[in-house]
Amino acid sequence: MRIKAIQWALSAAVLAMSASAFSAPPTPAMLSNACAGCHGTHGESAGPSMPALAGQSKISIVESMKGFKSGERPSTVMGRLSKGYSDAEFEAMGEFFSRQKPFTTSQTLDRAKVAKGAELHEKNCARCHVENGKEIKDNSPVMAGQWVKYLEIQMADYHSGKRKMFDRKAERMKPLSQSDLDAIAHFYASVK
């Protein structure tokens, strides 16, 4: 019904009067494309500190956006931006980015840190960040191949207490030093 009305509306004469009167709500692509100026086309970020979203899990994106919106998760820009969208729109964008093919960053990493990080991951993180951070469990993000600079910023936020953790995570993370966390960041960034 609606589609028919729209098609009729699209006949040139009517269109000439007003297009927006008959328009549909923003599609997932319309919403998500606006994010790409910062996060890269389809979420394939080329900037070493800006997180890639391509291939990120839907639930992780939705949870991140909710956390930014409530202020629970610290941010520079995302807190304000997230307030522009509803939960349904978070879902739409999460779906959009999760369907993009995962983006493999090419970055220079410190081999010693990667090796140290691999050990620390195995001991402390592997139970939740399964498949070396490639797969997800619950709402944990895909971290494999993420930009190391971005992961380091996030680790620093955890370390300083700016970014909150649930108890089980805190138990594992609190004893680790900043350089341990940097090593773990290098490890996840290295996973292909």
Place this chain on the structure above:
Amino acid sequence: MTIDRRSFLKMTAGAGAAGVLYGCASTGPSGSTADVMPKTGRRVVVVGGGYGGTIAAKYIRMMDKNIEVVLVERNDHFVSCPFSNLYIGGLMKDLSPLTIRYDKLAANHGIKLLQAEVTGVDAASRTVVTSKGTLKYDHLVLSPGIDFRTEEVKGYDIATTPEVIPHAWKAGPQTVLLRKQLEAMPDGGNVVLSIPLAPFRCPPGPYERTSMIAMFLKQHKPKSKIIVLDANPDIVSKKGLFLKGWKKHYEGIVDYRPAKKVTEVDARSKTVLVEGLEDVRGAVVNLIPPQRAGQIAVAAGLVGADKNWCPVNPTTFESTIHKGIHVIGDACVAGAMPKSGYSANSEAKACATNIVNMMNGREIVDFSGINTCYSFLSAKEAVEVTGVYKVDKEKNTIIAVPGTVGVSPDLSELEAIYAESWLKNILIEMST
């Protein structure tokens, strides 16, 4: 066979084509009427290879490979205005981090490039006239950026004044000239920066420039200062943050003077006149003239009652004056969206989406967009303003989604780190 512009005008007028729109750019050869690329299928012509045009061309092709897209741009490269203040301040060796070319973009998406000057548009016959010949279109996207209302500054000669008194408000040779002048300036000389009345391209830009020039002076010309003559009653964007940064880093270097509208210039003596009353002389003068939509949009009759900017439908960015012509970026009136590179990027995507929808008889989709402007205050600290935008259907205009527009709480090193990545991402988005 080539026919000069005047005879084309006669011919089309003779044929009774209503609404032949003509313009010629101040430089460049006249258009010819030979069709440079005969149109066979559905075609969109995009004019302007900057923040808006590249993205419109790319996204149309990404969404519908059966639409031919021709990108017309007079240069073979583009230099970003965002971040060009960092070069002026000495944080960049050259303009290469700000420069993109079009070859990868064209190859990756099958966009046809035409390096030519657009001299006119005929809305009735859906034809663009370029220095290399004419082009037919089904939809035309103009992303022409800005030009200057130099007639409002007495004594300003568009050809010669910027060679002595750079505006550096279109990045490239002008940016380099301003930096060279700063380097050559004697220690103790003053820099004069003149800011026009809003609206102009990049609202926080002049204040970022003030900061970057002050940073340069502090380091290299410690006896010099920068006098800012702002035609506006106050700092237009991120006021609190700029004032804080100037106090923190450039106390005694930045002499900010609001409500000082420059009305006259004398290039020879490097003097500007404020409201015909007060002479201000500088060792270096950076006069940013008042602005309007890029020349081609004016020539095509697309500017509104204000004679400066192009009114558009807020969902499709189609001109409200001429059907089939869409105007995006600095040149258009996009409601509450500021004239910025990120706005142009966002507008281009919505415009592309709806052109593809219109050409396929599909439903038009509401606009949802974002703006972000990062500004540097020192070598390591940046601030930003961001916002989410949508269409208010009743008012038929773009508004900010309440609660989304705001600025950084403070000067921030982290924001500077993100800003660098922003630049990289957006330029890669435009060029690949």
